[in-house]
Amino acid sequence: xxxxxxxxxxxxxxxxxxxxxxxxxxxxxxxxxxxxxxxxxxxxxxxxxxxxxxxxxxxxxxxxxxxxxxxxxxxxxxxxxxxxxxxxxxxxxxxxxxxxxxxxxxxxxxxxxxxxxxxxxxxxxxxxxxxxxxxxxxxxxxxxxxxxxxxxxxxxxxxxxxxxxxxxxxxxxxxxxxxxxxxxxxxxxxxxxxxxxxxxxxxxxxxxxxxxxxxxxxxxxxxxxxxxxxxxxxxxxxxxxxxxxxxxxxxxxxxxxxxxxxxxxxxxxxxxxxxxxxxxxxxxxxxxxxxxxxxxxxxxxxxxxxxxxxxxxxxxxxxxxxxxxxxxxxxxxxxxxxxxxxxxxxxxxxxxxxxxxxxxxxxxxxxxxxxxxxxxxxxxxxxxxxxxxxxxxxxxxxxxxxxxxxxxxxxxxxxxxxxxxxxxxxxxxxxxxxxxxxxxxxxxxxxxxxxxxxxxxxxxxxxxxxxxxxxxxxxxxxxxxxxxxxxxxxxxxxxxxxxxxxxxxxxxxxxxxxxxxxxxxxxxxxxxxxxxxxxxxxxxxxxxxxxxxxxxxxxxxxxxxxxxxxxxxxxxxxxxxxxxxxxxxxxxxxxxxxxxxxxxxxxxxxxxxxxxxxxxxxxxxxxxxxxxxxxxxxxxxxxxxxxxxxxxxxxxxxxxxxxxxxxxxxxxxxxxxxxxxxxxxxxxxxx
Amino acid sequence: xxxxxxxxxxxxxxxxxxxxxxxxxxxxxxxxxxxxxxxxxxxxxxxxxxxxxxxxxxxxxxxxxxxxxxxxxxxxxxxxxxxxxxxxxxxxxxxxxxxxxxxxxxxxxxxxxxxxxxxxxxxxxxxxxxxxxxxxxxxxxxxxxxxxxx
Numbered sequence: 001x002x003x004x005x006x007x008x009x010x011x012x013x014x015x016x017x018x019x020x021x022x023x024x025x026x027x028x029x030x031x032x033x034x035x036x037x038x039x040x041x042x043x044x045x046x047x048x049x050x051x052x053x054x055x056x057x058x059x060x061x062x063x064x065x066x067x068x069x070x071x072x073x074x075x076x077x078x079x080x081x082x083x084x085x086x087x088x089x090x091x092x093x094x095x096x097x098x099x100x101x102x103x104x105x106x107x108x109x110x111x112x113x114x115x116x117x118x119x120x121x122x123x124x125x126x127x128x129x130x131x132x133x134x135x136x137x138x139x140x141x142x143x144x145x146x147x148x149x150x151x152x153x154x155x156x157x158x159x160x161x162x163x164x165x166x167x168x169x170x171x172x173x174x175x176x177x178x179x180x181x182x183x184x185x186x187x188x189x190x191x192x193x194x195x196x197x198x199x200x201x202x203x204x205x206x207x208x209x210x211x212x213x214x215x216x217x218x219x220x221x222x223x224x225x226x227x228x229x230x231x232x233x234x235x236x237x238x239x240x241x242x243x244x245x246x247x248x249x250x251x252x253x254x255x256x257x258x259x260x261x262x263x264x265x266x267x268x269x270x271x272x273x274x275x276x277x278x279x280x281x282x283x284x285x286x287x288x289x290x291x292x293x294x295x296x297x298x299x300x301x302x303x304x305x306x307x308x309x310x311x312x313x314x315x316x317x318x319x320x321x322x323x324x325x326x327x328x329x330x331x332x333x334x335x336x337x338x339x340x341x342x343x344x345x346x347x348x349x350x351x352x353x354x355x356x357x358x359x360x361x362x363x364x365x366x367x368x369x370x371x372x373x374x375x376x377x378x379x380x381x382x383x384x385x386x387x388x389x390x391x392x393x394x395x396x397x398x399x400x401x402x403x404x405x406x407x408x409x410x411x412x413x414x415x416x417x418x419x420x421x422x423x424x425x426x427x428x429x430x431x432x433x434x435x436x437x438x439x440x441x442x443x444x445x446x447x448x449x450x451x452x453x454x455x456x457x458x459x460x461x462x463x464x465x466x467x468x469x470x471x472x473x474x475x476x477x478x479x480x481x482x483x484x485x486x487x488x489x490x491x492x493x494x495x496x497x498x499x500x501x502x503x504x505x506x507x508x509x510x511x512x513x514x515x516x517x518x519x520x521x522x523x524x525x526x527x528x529x530x531x532x533x534x535x536x537x538x539x540x541x542x543x544x545x546x547x548x549x550x551x552x553x554x555x556x557x558x559x560x561x562x563x564x565x566x567x568x569x570x571x572x573x574x575x576x577x578x579x580x581x582x583x584x585x586x587x588x589x590x591x592x593x594x595x596x597x598x599x600x601x602x603x604x605x606x607x608x609x610x611x612x613x614x615x616x617x618x619x620x621x622x623x624x625x626x627x628x629x630x631x632x633x634x635x636x637x638x639x640x641x642x643x644x645x646x647x648x649x650x651x652x653x654x655x656x657x658x659x660x661x662x663x664x665x666x667x668x669x670x671x672x673x674x675x676x677x678x679x680x681x682x683x684x685x686x687x
Numbered sequence: 688x689x690x691x692x693x694x695x696x697x698x699x700x701x702x703x704x705x706x707x708x709x710x711x712x713x714x715x716x717x718x719x720x721x722x723x724x725x726x727x728x729x730x731x732x733x734x735x736x737x738x739x740x741x742x743x744x745x746x747x748x749x750x751x752x753x754x755x756x757x758x759x760x761x762x763x764x765x766x767x768x769x770x771x772x773x774x775x776x777x778x779x780x781x782x783x784x785x786x787x788x789x790x791x792x793x794x795x796x797x798x799x800x801x802x803x804x805x806x807x808x809x810x811x812x813x814x815x816x817x818x819x820x821x822x823x824x825x826x827x828x829x830x831x832x833x834x835x836x837x
Contacts, residue, residue, distance in 0.1 A: 003711050078764060105700060288747060293765065293766040294769060296766060296770075297746075297766045297770045298770070302749070303746055303749055303767065303770070306742045306745060307742075307746070307770060307774065310739055310742045310743070310774050311739075311744060311774070311777075313739060313775050314739075314774075314781050315777060317735070317781050317782075317785065318784070319786075321781075321785035321788055321789070322781070322784045322785055322787070322788045324788050324789070324792045325788050325791035325792040325795055328792050328795045328796060331793060332795065344763045414768055467732065467735070468735050471735065
C-alpha cells in the first residue's frame with residue numbers, strides 16, 4: 001500500500017437542464033451545483049451552456065444548464081447550442097424544466113424533447129403559484145402521457161430543490177425514456193414533403209449521432225433544413241434529401257405553408273389534447289390583478305419611458321450620493337496604511353513602490369467599490385424584479401427607429417457595468433448586422449471603470465453639481481451611441497431590420513440573498529479585473545516615472561516636479577502634446593490617457609502617481625487648479641469615447657475579428673479627439 | 688357593507704365608493720406633495736429633482752386624464768397614481784439616505800455637523816410622504832380584498 005490513498009474514479013453521470021427562458025432553470029442549476037450561474041429576467045441570458053457538478057453515491061453528476069429556448073424549429077443561437085448539445089453528448093438524463101403557470105407554451109419544447117429518445121424527467125416549477133391561482137394540474141396523468149416522472153416544485157424553496165436532488169440521485173439508477181408522442185401516421189398526413197422524406201429516411205442508414213432520434217422527429221428536423229442535424233449526413237445523402245424536397249415541391253400546388261409551421265401547428269394541437277386531460281381552472285378569473293394594471297402603465301409608450309428616466313436617475317443618485325461616506329472611510333484607512341509604511345519602512349525604492357505605486361493605486365480601486373456596489377444593487381434589483389424586460393419592450397419602439405431592436409438593450413445596459421460583458425452578451429442578438437452595431441457602440445456605454453475618472457474630475461471642478469454632471473456624461477454616452485447606431489444603419493449596415501420577440505416575466509420582488517449574491521459576483525469580477533489592470537498599469541507607470549532617458553532618477557522623482565519632467569512618462573506625454581495642443585491639457589493628464597488604454601481605472605491611478613498624491617482629497621484641489629471646467633468636461637468626454645480598455649478590445653476581436661477591432665479603435669480615438677476639440681472650441685466661444 | 692361593483696371596459700372590477708373614500712385623501716396628498724417638492728426643487732435650483740417631479744406630475748396628469756368624468760379615481764387611473772407614488776417613495780428613501788450619507792461623510796472629514804437637517808421643513812415633507820407611501824399599499828391591499836380584485 002502506498003503512502004497516499006488511491007484516488008477513487010467516480011462514475012460520470014451527464015445531465016442536461018433545458019427549458020423555456022425564465023422558468024427557474026438557473027435556480028435549480030445553482031442549487032444542484034452550488035455554482036455561480038446568474039439568475040436574471042433577461043430572455044436567453046445563458047448564451048453558452050454552463051456546467052457544474054455534484055457528487056453522490058460514488059457518482060459524479062455533471063449538470064449542464066442549456067440556454068433557454070422555446071422549442072426547435074428556428075435558427076436562434078440559443079436553440080442551436082441546446083440542440084447540438086443534446087445530439088452530441090452522451091446524456092444520462094434530460095431535466096426538462098417547465099413553468100407550471102405557462103404549461104401550454106412550455107409543453108411544445110417537452111414534446112420536441114421526447115423525440116430525442118433520451119432518459120428524461122419533467123420538473124414543473126412555480127407549482128406553488130398555480131395553487132394560488134386556483135389552477136389544478138393532474139401530475140399523475142401528465143406523467144402517464146409522457147411516460148416519465150413529473151415533479152412539481154417551487155424553484156425558490158430549498159426544501160423542494162433538495163427533494164429534486166435526492167430524486168435525481170435515485171432515479172438515475174433506472175431512468176425512463178419518454179413515450180413517442182409524435183405519431184407517424186399523423187405526421188405523414190401533414191404534407192407530402194414530410195411523407196416522402198420520412199420514407200426515404202426510413203430506408204437509409206442513419207448517422208450514429210442521430211440514431212437515437214425518433215424517425216418522426218428526425219424527419220421534421222431534416223425537412224426544416226436544420227443545419228445542426230444535416231451536417232451529420234454525408235454529402236451524397238444531403239444532395240438526395242435536397243432533391244426529394246425539391247421534387248416534392250414541384251408536385252405540390254397548394255402547399256405554401258412552410259413545413260416548420262405545419263409541424264408547430266401539429267405540436268400545438270397535441271399540446272391542446274394534453275392540456276384538456278391534465279389542466280383545470282377552478283375559478284375563472286375575469287379581473288385583472290393590480291400587477292397587470294401596473295404593467296399596462298410600465299408598458300405604455302410614453303409613461304413607460306418617463307418612468308424609466310426617473311428610475312435610472314434614482315439609481316445614479318443612490319450610487320453617487322449614498323456611497324460617499326463608505327468611500328471616505330476606505331480612503332482614511334488607505335491613508336493610514338500608507339502613513340504606516342512610510343513610518344516603519346526605510347525610505348528606499350521598495351517603500352516608494354509599495355506606498356506610492358501599488359497601495360495608492362489599489363487604494364483608488366477600493367475607494368470606488370462602494371459606488372459600484374450601489375450601482376450594481378440598482379441594476380440587479382431592476383433586472384431581477386423583471387422591470388428591465390419591460391424597459392426592453394418600451395424602448396424597442398424607440399430603438400427600432402434608430403435601427404436596432406430591444407434585444408440590443410441588455411448588452412448595452414450591461415456595458416454600464418463592464419464593456420467586456422456587454423460585448424460578449426451580444427451573442428443573444430440573432431441579426432448579424434444588429435450584433436455588429438451593438439458591439440461597435442458598446443464602448444460608448446460608460447463602464448464602471450470610467451466612473452472613478454468622472455467622480456474625481458467632477459468633484460474637483462463641479463463640487464456642487466457633481467452627480468448631475470456625471471449623469472450628463474452617462475446620458476451623453478447614450479446619445480452618442482444612439483447617433484452612431486443611426487449613422488451605421490444609414491451607411492455601413494443598410495437593409496431590413498429584425499423584429500423583437502421576448503417573454504415578459506411577472507413583476508416580482510426577488511429574494512434579498514439573490515440580490516446580494518449577485519452584487520458580490522459583480523464586485524468580485526470587477527476587483528479581479530481591475531486589480532490585474534492596476535497591478536500591471538501601476539508597475540509600468542512607476543518604472544517609467546522613476547527612470548528617464550538620462551537613466552535612473554530614483555523614487556524622489558514622484559514628488560519632485562523637476563525630476564519627474566525628466567522621466568520617460570513625461571517624455572511620452574510631451575511627444576503627444578502636439579496632438580492634444582488644442583485641448584490645453586497638462587502632460588500628466590495626457591500620460592494618464594495613454595496608460596488608460598491598459599484599463600480605464602488606471603487613469604485615476606496615474607494621475608495620483610504623477611501628481612504625487614495618493615488620495616482624492618489631495619488630488620481634487622490640484623486638478624481644479626490645472627483644468628478649467630470646459631477642459632474638464634472635454635477630458636471626461638475623451639475618457640468616455642476613446643479606445644476602450646485592452647480587455648474590451650480583445651472581446652471585440654473575439655466576436656468580430658481583427659478588421660472590426662481596428663475599426664473600433666480608430667473610430668473611438670477619432671470621435672474622442674473630435675468631440676473634445678468641439679467642446680473646447682464651443683466652450684471657449686461661450687465662456 | 689353595501690357596495691356597488693361596476694364593470695369597466697377592461698373587465699376590471701373596482702369599487703368606486705371604497706376607493707374614493709380612501710384614495711381621495713391619498714391622491715390629494717400626493718398631488719400636494721409633488722407640486723410642493725417640484726416648486727421647492729425649482730426654487731433651490733435642483734434641476735435634477737425638478738425634472739423628476741415634473742415627470743411625476745406628468746404621470747399623475749396622464750392618470751387623471753384616463754379617469755372617467757365622474758371622478759378623478761377610476762380603475763384606469765389608479766395604476767398611474769400607484770406608479771407615481773412608488774417613484775416618489777423611492778425618491779424619498781434615496782434622498783433621505785443621501786442626507787444621512789452627507790451627514791456621516793462630513794463627520795468623517797471632520798466638518799462640524801448637526802442633526803439639524805432632520806428638522807428642516809423639506810424633511811418634514813419627506814417624512815409625510817414616506818408615511819403616505821407606506822400606508823398606500825395597505826390601503827390598496829385592503830380595498831382589493833374587499834373587492835375581490837387579485
